[in-house]
Amino acid sequence: MLWSSVKINEVSSYSTSDDWVELYNLFDSCVDLSLLKLWDSSTGSAMRSLSGQSIAKHNWLLVDVNNRLGKDADKVILKFDEEILDEMDYGGTELFAPSDGQVLARSIDGTGVWQITTQPTINTTNIIVLPIVPDNSVPTSTSTTTPNTEAEAQAMVTDWAMIRINEVVSDPEAGNEWVELYNLSNSDQDLAGGWLCDNREATSTCKEISGTIMASGWLKIDLVTNSYLNNTGDSVVLRQPDYTEIERVVYGESSAPVKGQSLARGIDGTGNWVITINITAGAANIIVVPAIPINTGGGGSGSGSVESNAVKVSVPVVKKIATTSTAAVEKDSVKIVWKMQSPYGLAPGEMGLFSVVGSADPRGGVVDYVWSFGDGTTSTGQIISHAFVTSGIYVVDVFASSTTGTKGDKSVKVFVGLGFSVAQAQVVFGEIKTNLESVGYDNESIELINRATTTQNLAGWKLKNKAGDEFVFLPNTVISVSSSLKFYRAVTHLSFNKDGDTLKLLSPNNQTLIIYDLTKSEEKKNLTTSSTTINKVAVKSSTTGAWTVARGVVTALPGNFGVQYFYIQTVDGGRQVYQYKKDFPPLAVGDLVEVRGTMSEISGTKRIKISNRNQIDILSTAQKIDPVTSELAELGVESLGDVVQIKGEITEIKSNFMYVDDGTTEIEVYFKQGAKIDKKQFVEGNLVEINGVLAQGKNGLQIWPRSQADIIVTGASEDLIKKQQLSAGANTSKDTAEKYLTATAGGITTLILGFLMRARGALVVGVGKKAVSLAMRLIGRG
Structure with missing residues (x-):
């Protein structure tokens, strides 16, 4: 179903x-429109059925709708x-x-x-010729909403969303x-009446701008001072x-x-902001970073830490600019080396992961990446999560610019619509009849079953x-x-x-979704998948050395238990991934991940076991996996590698584990070094809830918590409570006795010292000292 690639392109009302x-x-092949209809804002009946119609790739189709559309306002759906x-409406404040x-x-x-143009282009490339606006007037329009000021009339005919700040001195x-x-647009724009302001946010200090900026071109605005x-x-x-x-x-x-x-x-109009010594007023930006970074705070890359609140627009970024200056940039034969991962298909609202991790500048520079998703949104970074709100075929562009001046761009199509999601697909093999079974050529077949709750489009699979x-x-x-x-x-050959x-x-971008082993004597089994977003990948996984493709959610990271492995949870259970x-x-x-x-x-x-990072693809993020909850006596080796949850009492604490x-029954909870568990936070008798990976230890099953957060103290056992109460009572009695004895010792000592002060002679002093010593010993025994 590729109807989402068909767009309303031009309307005469x-x-x-x-x-x-x-x-x-927009699609690369012909699309059959037989089941589609065009509607207006009336819900009574369609304007036109497209039965029997088709539209060639990258081509136009004119549809006569009689005089159905309203002149003042209406909608085309x-x-x-x-x-x-697809839909568009006119006659409001956004589109006259x-x-x-x-x-x-x-x-x-x-x-x-969408724009108003005076040049219809039936069945050919759209050319926008904006209406001429007479002085002190507004464009002729029968819309019930008209601009109130000359400034609003100017804003109406100028596509300000396509204008970008590009260079600043x-x-x-x-x-x-x-x-x-x-x-950014492919038409000239009149900027008269616009403003450039600074951070004072006072309209009286803004600089009014004027002039026309050519399509895909530049306009230098002189601020008429060197101190603004x-x-x-x-x-x-x-x-x-x-x-x-x-x-x-x-x-x-x-x-x-x-x-x-x-x-x-x-990159002109879209790239990250960089400090350059190559100033290019009115021409394509060519970045040459300072040899010794100045005012960069020791960052080393020469990139300015600049924030830009880009306006969301509905037009793809213009990448190729037909000017002499741009041609000069293209002469650089050194390009970014790309490694890109992206989803082929997504459902509306489904989060997809876009990654250029592994891409690099052959000159060794630091690379900035700017993404344009074709839906009017942009982002920066190596790994981006993005969701498309509506169905359609989106061209996602990523632009790269390095601190050494190396540039590059990469594009990929993403199909968005019901049934296009690969990550949510639940297509499995059913009955398979092959030449290995001698069933005869005419009967050899491969059955696919859809176990999801939505249709699945297999185009390109x-x-x-x-x-x-x-x-x-x-x-x-x-x-x-x-x-x-x-x-x-006869079809598949x-x-x-x-x-x-x-x-x-x-999948169309060569992600392996299912592997099925075929042998002559093997009994064929129907494969099933879970209702979660993890697609089951079937293989003789119990056979050591067999190749497998598995999808699962990351449950423990490299370094939690060891730096050479991590854990994933698949629909078949936990798996350790080792490199x-x-x-x-x-x-x-x-x-x-796959x-x-x-x-x-x-x-x-x-x-x-894998040999390099390229054998892991990150398909999406923020997936939830609930741990397996079980009584300890029910846990067995079939759950090894799973994330489990148990509740119980700490009966004994050792140096690097506790029971x-x-x-x-009881189980050993083992403290791996990378988990950084502080056992001093626990005492014997604590009631705890523990999440962790089930593993096999020397003396039986173990649970490996991944961090301190995996162990929650929920209470105390009766024995621990009694012990604490007895300890508290004993401490109270001891404190009282010590306070009494201290007071007694103080009183006796004071009497003896008073006697000494009145006494004369060494003999009396000596006797006094002995008396004091004796008194202190007696008090100490008490």
Whole structure:
């Protein structure tokens, strides 16, 4: 189901003849529209059924809707049954209704923002020609909402969301300070009436700007002074004519450029902010960082610590700029070396993980990454979690800029819609008949079953044998809920080696979802999956040395118990993931990962051995795994590697472990060094709740807590309470006796010392000393 790639692209609602709607196909193949309909704001009936219609790849389709659309305001909706695939509405404050001779069109086919244009482009690339606005007037419009001021009229025809602050000189060597703006759109923009402000937030101090900025071009704004911006830290704020803030760039003392430097984006309009000695007013930014960082606070990378509140826009970032300066940048043959991971498909609202961990600059520089997700949002960093709100095909771009000047960009398509999610898929093998069973060519088949509660789109998924032969599922291959599809050999052309083979189910971006071992004599079993987000990967996992692909949630990190391994929880139980080199990607408890390696076993716990970090893919984050709760007597070796939860009494504490008894039996709770358990926080008789990984020790089963937080003291046993009460009483009696004796000793000592003070002669003094000593001994015995 690739209908989400079809977008409403152009609308004519004010016509002397029939109204029409133009659609555009973003996908790389033809899409059948037979089940779709176009609706307006009326719910009585559709404007037009698209039965029998199709739309070629990257092409347009004109649909006549008679005179159904309202001139003042209306809505155009593309629907499949009750699912809205795309919609747009006009006649409000965000998008005015067009007038005679005008149409509504996207600024970029299929993805851009909606604008009024005087140039209809039926079945060809949209070209935006903004209406001419007469002085002291507003565009002709029959909309019930009209701008109240000249500033609002200007804001209406200028797409301010596409304008970016691009370069700043706050401490010029000569002349005035200036700010360069960049136009992300593919049309010229009139900036008259806009404002540039600093951090004083006073409109009286803002600088009014004027001029036209060319499509994908630059405009230098002279601030007419060399003292407007603070050299040690300030803000540069872009506002549209009605003072609505478009973008704010904040730089501090540690990230302020000095004379001979500017603050510039690593990539025009989208990149991270960097201090450069190559000032490029009115041209493409070319970053040359200072040889000795100045005012960087010892960071070493030359990057300014700059925060920018980017405006969310609906237009993809323009990457290629047809100018001489950009061509000069492209001459650099050294490019970023990419390693990128991204989801192929997601459900609306599902969090996907995007990673460029492992990408690098061949020149050795520090690389900044900027992501543009095609839905108007951007982000920075190596690992990003992102969810798309609505269905569609999104082109996700990541731009890289290094402190050495090396640049690069990478793009990937993400399919978002019901049935596109790979992480949530629950497609399993059903009955498999192959040439290994001598069933005859016509009967050889592979059955797939959907055990999820939603349909699953298999377009682009693959079946693959051990020899590398593969069958790619065709567009619109959809398995309904609790249904199955059967694929015969006449279609797949897959055959299998009689000495043994494997059958793999792969996602379109080659993630292995299921591996099934095929042998001539093996009894075929239907595979099942859990209802959780962990997809079960089936293999002869008990066979040491067998290749396996497993999905599970990280339950213990490298370093909790040992630096060469961590634990995951799969639907088949806990697994230890081991690597001798200790080279793992950044992991967090709750990460859903796919691990590819060979099976082995350590002290009864199933282990997956890998050779490098590339055998681990992080599929999503923040997954929840509930521990297995059980009485101790019911725990067995089948649960080794699982995260378990027990409750009981601490019966004995040793140097690096303690015993806990729940009334059925007792178990050893072992304190691994990496868990950093402080046993002084516990006493024998404490009632505790303990979470940890079940492991096999020398004397039986053990529980390994991962940190101090895994052991919670919930109370005290009756024996401990009585012991504490007796101890408290004994301490009270002892304290009373000591206070009485101390007072008595003090009184006697005072009498003796008084006697000594009156006495004369050495004999009397000596006798007095002995008396005092005797009195103190007597008191001590008491």
